[in-house]
Amino acid sequence: MSHELHRTIDAVWRIESARIIAAVARIVRDVGVAEELAQDALVAALEHWPGEGIPANPAAWLMTTARNRALDRIRQAALHRRKQEELGAEIDARGEHLTPDASESVDEDEIGDDLLRLMFTACHPVLSREAQVALTLKLLAGLTTAEIARAFLQSEPTIAQRIVRAKRTLSEANVHFEVPRGAELESRLGVVLEVIYLIFNEGYTATAGSDWLRPTLCEEAMRLARMLAQRATAQREVHGLVALLELQASRLRARTDPQGRPILLLKQDRARWDWLLIGRALAALELARTLSGSPGPYELQAMIAACHGRARTAEQTDWRAIVQAYDALSSVMPSPVVALNRAVAVSMADGPAAALPLVEALANDGALDDYHLLPAVRGDLLQKLGRLTEARAQFELSASLAQNQRERELMLERARATLS
Amino acid sequence: MRVMVMVKATPESEAGVMPSEQLLADMGRYNEELVKAGIMLAGEGLHPSARGKRVRFSGSKRTVVDGPFAETKELVAGYWMWQVRSIEEAVEWVRRCPNPMLSDSDIEIRPVFEAADFGEAFTPELQQQEERLRAQLTDRKS
Numbered sequence: 133m134s135h136e137l138h139r140t141i142d143a144v145w146r147i148e149s150a151r152i153i154a155a156v157a158r159i160v161r162d163v164g165v166a167e168e169l170a171q172d173a174l175v176a177a178l179e180h181w182p183g184e185g186i187p188a189n190p191a192a193w194l195m196t197t198a199r200n201r202a203l204d205r206i207r208q209a210a211l212h213r214r215k216q217e218e219l220g221a222e223i224d225a226r227g228e229h230l231t232p233d234a235s236e237s238v239d240e241d242e243i244g245d246d247l248l249r250l251m252f253t254a255c256h257p258v259l260s261r262e263a264q265v266a267l268t269l270k271l272l273a274g275l276t277t278a279e280i281a282r283a284f285l286q287s288e289p290t291i292a293q294r295i296v297r298a299k300r301t302l303s304e305a306n307v308h309f310e311v312p313r314g315a316e317l318e319s320r321l322g323v324v325l326e327v328i329y330l331i332f333n334e335g336y337t338a339t340a341g342s343d344w345l346r347p348t349l350c351e352e353a354m355r356l357a358r359m360l361a362q363r364a365t366a367q368r369e370v371h372g373l374v375a376l377l378e379l380q381a382s383r384l385r386a387r388t389d390p391q392g393r394p395i396l397l398l399k400q401d402r403a404r405w406d407w408l409l410i411g412r413a414l415a416a417l418e419l420a421r422t423l424s425g426s427p428g429p430y431e432l433q434a435m436i437a438a439c440h441g442r443a444r445t446a447e448q449t450d451w452r453a454i455v456q457a458y459d460a461l462s463s464v465m466p467s468p469v470v471a472l473n474r475a476v477a478v479s480m481a482d483g484p485a486a487a488l489p490l491v492e493a494l495a496n497d498g499a500l501d502d503y504h505l506l507p508a509v510r511g512d513l514l515q516k517l518g519r520l521t522e523a524r525a526q527f528e529l530s531a532s533l534a535q536n537q538r539e540r541e542l543m544l545e546r547a548r549a550t551l552s
Numbered sequence: 553m554r555v556m557v558m559v560k561a562t563p564e565s566e567a568g569v570m571p572s573e574q575l576l577a578d579m580g581r582y583n584e585e586l587v588k589a590g591i592m593l594a595g596e597g598l599h600p601s602a603r604g605k606r607v608r609f610s611g612s613k614r615t616v617v618d619g620p621f622a623e624t625k626e627l628v629a630g631y632w633m634w635q636v637r638s639i640e641e642a643v644e645w646v647r648r649c650p651n652p653m654l655s656d657s658d659i660e661i662r663p664v665f666e667a668a669d670f671g672e673a674f675t676p677e678l679q680q681q682e683e684r685l686r687a688q689l690t691d692r693k694s
Contacts, residue, residue: 412593
């Protein structure tokens with residue numbers, strides 16, 4: 133088969149796979165079986181299309197093929213069950229599982245809802261966080277097992293195992309393929325948002341090594357968040373997450389120098405920020421503001437990022453607004469990391485002397501003992517106050533805690549700079 | 553990756569002929585699909601080149617030229633910015649677009665230069681002034 137045809141089929145698959153899996157899952161009520169059947173349809177396409185040419189509507193072709201296989205599967209299961217009943221056997225649990233859904237018509241709105249169901253199922257609380265992430269990338273982003281493995285620097289069999297086990301867990305737990313309602317919706321939605329944010333961060337922070345696929349994770353996460361925002365339109369935090377991801381992504385190309393060394397936010401060349409993404413994010417925040425409820429952690433973090441996004445120069449940053457947003461964030465999500473970031477904002481708004489006691493209190497608290505950014509901030513404040521010896525000790529402590537080579541170097545450099 | 557998808561001009565679009573109601577409705581539906589798929593970042597239609605201007609550069613000289621411009625087929629009548637995984641995916645999405653013009657027309661797809669073609673390390677910046685709370689979310693998880 134020609135390389136080009138293969139790439140075309142791949143592209144169609146990536147666009148359609150989630151919708152097909154979702155539509156089939158509603159019929160067979162088992163995400164694992166649905167994925168298998170969708171894969172079967174893909175295999176059929178790979179067999180037929182090279183000879184017969186790509187159909188005029190490849191999406192419909194794949195959907196119809198997968199759905200037909202799903203209906204066949206159900207008929208077989210029903211037949212199997214009848215035979216078993218004739219033998220006086222118990223009703224096969226799996227056959228029961230495959231009873232067709234009465235409402236299996238396919239129209240666009242239903243497909244939209246199906247995708248939402250698929251998201252909630254892939255991020256079901258019976259699964260571990262790792263499994264949720266892998267399944268979301270596989271089923272909703274259409275990444276291959278090999279791609280997921282590369283993105284997460286894991287072996288392919290490890291990821292394959294994780295996905296197989298996840299699908300089995302869902303099946304055994306008899307997880308309903310549906311969007312949760314009422315009180316359950318909020319907590320379940322929270323899990324979906326966390327999974328998307330985790331995928332984004334995996335691409336954004338590169339905790340170990342580097343790989344060209346990592347930027348893809350950021351893009352996939354943004355895409356998933358936008359898809360969700362289009363379907364859970366009334367959910368304020370979803371728009372907050374979209375805004376947060378787009379704001380963070382807007383700085384991707386400005387945050388390292390040509391040697392790959394990190395550039396601090398305030399020193400970044402703002403002309404290199406992605407103003408298209410910033411504009412979109414500000415619009416998403418505006419939309420969130422019009423919705424009912426109070427802002428949650430993602431929206432508040434996006435509001436903070438937006439204060440930077442609105443400032444054309446670092447000097448124009450509205451640090452008081454940032455401190456206020458951190459106050460709100462501390463009340464919905466109290467944490468020492470938030471407190472540390474708030475202290476930095478205070479130092480920018482009111483000077484290092486106002487912030488140092490806040491940071492020292494955090495250090496005495498001990499909750500951030502392993503966190504290299506605490507001594508980094510403390511050293512920075514001490515340096516600004518002219519207490520250079522103490523500053524150097526803090527930078528050296530930070531270097532010893534840093535997980536990342538470049539951060540370690542940066543801290544050692546700052547330690548040396550206190551001597552000159 | 554990001555692509556710019558350009559709808560090329562036709563004699564009608566250059567003459568300022570407005571699209572039919574049917575086409576507007578079809579285009580609206582198509583745009584909605586793009587948004588729902590999370591790939592559309594931006595998109596606009598452009599006035600005919602009669603309302604445009606060009607600045608010609610020659611050494612240190614700049615000459616302003618008023619529209620309309622010749623080479624209709626090379627002009628751009630509208631564009632989208634999409635975030636896609638591959639140019640083939642963009643091609644598949646373009647195939648699904650209703651014919652944007654009354655006569656034969658072209659849609660051209662051009663990948664955008666991105667620092668994300670970086671390939672090289674995505675190193676974390678020192679986040680002391682950064683508001684990201686990854687560590688916090690990791691804490692919450694455990």
